[in-house]
Amino acid sequence: MSDEMRADQKDSADQKDSADQTSSVVPVVVLELIEESETIQGWMERLDDNAEEGYPEVLERVKKDYRGRLEGVGGQLAEHRPDLVSSLDDRQGTVVSLRADRTSHDRDLVEARLRHGVGELSEGEWGSQRKTVEGLLKEVDALLKVEESAVSEFTAALERIDGSAPPQPQDGGIFSSDGFVAVSHASFRPVGRNGSVSKGPSVVPSQGSSTPATRTPAARENGSADPADELDFIEAVTKEDLEKLDSVTVAARKRA
Numbered sequence: 001m002s003d004e005m006r007a008d009q010k011d012s013a014d015q016k017d018s019a020d021q022t023s024s025v026v027p028v029v030v031l032e033l034i035e036e037s038e039t040i041q042g043w044m045e046r047l048d049d050n051a052e053e054g055y056p057e058v059l060e061r062v063k064k065d066y067r068g069r070l071e072g073v074g075g076q077l078a079e080h081r082p083d084l085v086s087s088l089d090d091r092q093g094t095v096v097s098l099r100a101d102r103t104s105h106d107r108d109l110v111e112a113r114l115r116h117g118v119g120e121l122s123e124g125e126w127g128s129q130r131k132t133v134e135g136l137l138k139e140v141d142a143l144l145k146v147e148e149s150a151v152s153e154f155t156a157a158l159e160r161i162d163g164s165a166p167p168q169p170q171d172g173g174i175f176s177s178d179g180f181v182a183v184s185h186a187s188f189r190p191v192g193r194n195g196s197v198s199k200g201p202s203v204v205p206s207q208g209s210s211t212p213a214t215r216t217p218a219a220r221e222n223g224s225a226d227p228a229d230e231l232d233f234i235e236a237v238t239k240e241d242l243e244k245l246d247s248v249t250v251a252a253r254k255r256a
Contacts, residue, residue, distance in 0.1 A: 030084065
């Protein structure tokens with residue numbers, strides 16, 4: 001194949017890509033940013049396999065460059081994301097409305113067919129109404145095709161944006177029998193000096209339900225006793241409570 005033929009094929013492919021982007025409901029600038037982000041992400045994933053031994057500082061320098069470029073592109077995509085979400089919501093609303101219109105027209109067609117079947121509508125009346133309703137259905141189907149395609153494009157673009165973004169660190173959390181749970185430290189209140197046990201951190205299980213965590217005053221997480229916690233516990237127990245628990249003391253008071 002000659003160089004001229006290769007050049008013609010490349011120009012044709014470039015024109016096709018340009019036409020596809022132009023016909024897309026997603027802004028061209030967003031599509032270009034997504035492609036750039038995915039390209040850099042691919043470079044980063046292949047870095048370790050292509051790194052030369054003996055020069056770890058070179059590998060780290062290239063990684064740092066790619067991370068910076070990826071964060072820059074990600075920041076630009078983040079600015080466009082709210083508009084994409086808003087457009088997707090609008091298109092989805094239109095699809096719901098059009099589907100409702102289609103159902104209504106379809107019912108009108110069934111009703112006209114039924115009335116014709118029992119003899120209420122003549123052949124001419126049935127034919128006229130059928131032509132009108134079928135025309136409306138054709139219009140709705142054409143609009144539905146456009147809107148459903150737009151929904152698919154916006155959804156795919158948002159998925160590509162989320163998929164090409166660098167992984168985000170998890171918030172502070174702990175492991176429990178239910179798996180990883182996030183912990184909000186803002187709601188933490190220590191045990192009061194009056195002996196009342198306040199609610200601890202607000203623990204939110206991965207399933208989404210919220211369960212308040214209580215603080216055990218007798219021991220820390222590593223199992224060792226905390227003197228301050230023990231003091232809080234002792235102060236919470238009154239003399240009367242101790243006497244009630246001490247059967248010897250109770251018996252002695254009765255004899256007295």
